[in-house]
Amino acid sequence: MTKPAAIAEDAPAALHQRIRTEIEAKILSGEWGPGFRIPFEHELTEQYGCSRMTVSKAISALAEAGLIMRKRRAGSFVARPKVHSAVLDIPDLRSEIEGRGETYAFQLVACTPRAPKTKSAEETELARGGDLLVLRGVHFASGRPFAIEDRLISLLAAPQARDVDFAAQPPGAWLLEHIPWTEAENRISALAADTETAQLLAIAPGTACLAVERRTWRGGEGVTKVRQLFPGEAYDLVACFGPSRG
Amino acid sequence: MTKPAAIAEDAPAALHQRIRTEIEAKILSGEWGPGFRIPFEHELTEQYGCSRMTVSKAISALAEAGLIMRKRRAGSFVARPKVHSAVLDIPDLRSEIEGRGETYAFQLVACTPRAPKTKSAEETELARGGDLLVLRGVHFASGRPFAIEDRLISLLAAPQARDVDFAAQPPGAWLLEHIPWTEAENRISALAADTETAQLLAIAPGTACLAVERRTWRGGEGVTKVRQLFPGEAYDLVACFGPSRG
DNA sequence: TTCCGATTTATGTATATACATATGTCTGAG
DNA sequence: CTCAGACATATGTATATACATAAATCGGAA
Structure with missing residues (x-):
């Protein structure tokens, strides 16, 4: 009072x-x-x-x-969203790889729209009543498999995604261009490759892999969830921090 | 003109x-x-x-x-350096672990000052003519080994470190308190545990581990370099990004 | 002594004003 | 038509001023 x-x-x-x-x-x-x-x-x-x-x-x-x-x-x-202003970006893998002077390629393995699994809280939350686009693909660096990517895209947040040819343009790059994120969460862990993963990455089963799981939002609404698997020794994530601005 | x-x-x-x-x-x-x-x-x-x-x-x-x-x-x-203001912090492991409601312990395995190896450019650069303090320890969560830590500290940047009892206070926490960093670089990768590592962490050799290598500077001068190894499934690194401030 | 309230003081917010500077736009000379 | 230069305008920087607000400090009453 x-x-x-x-x-x-x-x-x-x-x-x-x-x-x-x-x-x-x-x-x-x-x-x-x-x-x-x-x-x-x-x-x-x-x-x-x-x-x-x-x-x-x-x-x-x-x-x-x-x-x-x-x-x-x-x-x-x-401003156009500058990926590099975000720390720890994994910008998109294309520029990452081409920046090293290697050739980049993306192979789409699967791409289907479907309803979220009602059992998965994560999927239903991302879909928010709409459908999901479910993707799997492999990134290649100089012809060698470099990463597996499993991705969910909310078709509510990105309806245009339904008609995009993700064989021509990797989904990460397309999303950055069209539905840039404003918030992101990265979850990084290490795990041993199972048989299917190992086959796709052309490595021995059980090899240590780096798993990067990233969920992004735009103004609080879920856009996409992606999980990328890198053969352990082939990839380092680097993040630098400093004062204010450079 | x-x-x-x-x-x-x-x-x-x-x-x-x-x-x-x-x-x-x-x-x-x-x-x-x-x-x-x-x-x-x-x-x-x-x-x-x-x-x-x-x-x-x-x-x-x-x-x-x-x-x-x-x-x-x-x-x-x-300001006292707020670890949480830095993105992707791995704050210090103590608060991390205690935040989950587990008990924390640190066991010092080795701690010796020595000159940098002339062969290692990394060590000589960090030492800048002075000596290094070389540390190894294991972090425990609820009695179970949680991470191995190998650390180099520049005694030029942190001369007081020579007289600190790092069995009582883990070096990460001590450094944060006394020689806070202003710039940092994290390098994250996955690798399989070798025999010695596996023994210290009480896991099977070959288990996928998350390796975090971090180097920090204070006003451009190297302070410390640390490499922490986590048993793969036991730990996730999480980093969130958003606009300006929360 | 302890505790409450008035005072002091550094920061926080906001206004009105002035001039500097970069850069679209327009105009006129060639 | 093209290009150089004048002009208009939005942002950039800085000042002087005013009042609000939080909090450390001091003084006096219980």
Whole structure:
């Protein structure tokens, strides 16, 4: 009873922070896609009834966070998601491999849409009532199998995926291009290759493999879940951390 | 010839950015250690001969980046390195394990100072003319071996380490407390356990293990290199990424 | 002594203002 | 038509100012 409760539910007290949050929400929800020119400072100034310094502070913060690109005279634009701004990216395997001077190839093993298995909480959560696209493929580096990829794509989040030829373009690259993620979780573990895996990767059964399981979201809604298996000695994941920005 | 060359070598044009950089340098070099109270805004205002808004902008940026904690009335302080602010941390294993409700123990296997092997470029680079402290230990969760740790510590970067009892306090935790890192590189791979490893971890030889190799620096100078081996199925590394801050 | 409240002080937010700078756009000369 | 240069405009930086807010500190009452 000391004070009236906050007017809005979760409104940050500071105006510049509220502005920042609202713009961020528009970007993360996809409403303002990559390349979209966000309103000019003077427009936001009018909209929020505040000074330019305040909206500038909000937008500048988003720019530092990498969500927005600012250009004098032109305006401020939603940034195209730069994969490399994310730490530990495994960008897509193509550029990874070609960066080493090897040739890259992807072979699609299976690709079928289906309903999520009701038993799998993970699948039903990802599908959110829609269907899933279930994929399996093998990545090759200079002709040698390099990784197995098993992937689920939410057709609710990415309906266009149904009509894409993933034999021509690996799903990871396509997704990055069309449904960039905003949140991701990587889970890394080691396990021994079973017979089927070993056969696809052309290694001995029981060989130690690195398993990378990654789930991504866009504005809180699940987009895809992928599990990549690398023959142990063939691959190192490297992640570097440093202060603020380079 | 259009204009006189920039006065300073790499001075950012903007004053607030120069201030930010200079403070950042003091922190990263260790000159201003964790907990140090940086000068008040009005002092910096005087020092740089600029307005409070300008120094405030610089300090606020560092605060957002997590390098600094600000407290009203008290001042601004160099933040204690929050392990969890770093992505993919493997914080220290103790808190990791105790967080799961298991009991933690560390057993020191070996701990000797010695000169770097001249053959190993990695060791000589880390030592930078000084000696290295070479450690091996095993981490236990609820009495079961959980990870092997092989570590090198630069005694030039951490001379106090020579006199620490690492049987009482695992080196990772001690280092975090006393010589926090500012840059880090993680290298993750999978490999099969050899006989010695298998024995220490109480697993079958050939079991798939997760190997995490991490090197850390403080203001560009090498501090430590550690390699941790986890029995494959027993451990998952998890890393989450999202926009700006949570 | 202990505890509560007033005071002091550093940061937090916001405004109005000014000028600098980069860059689209438009215009006119050739 | 092409290109150079003038112009308009959105962002970038910085100042001076004002008031809000949290918290350390000091002073006095119990």
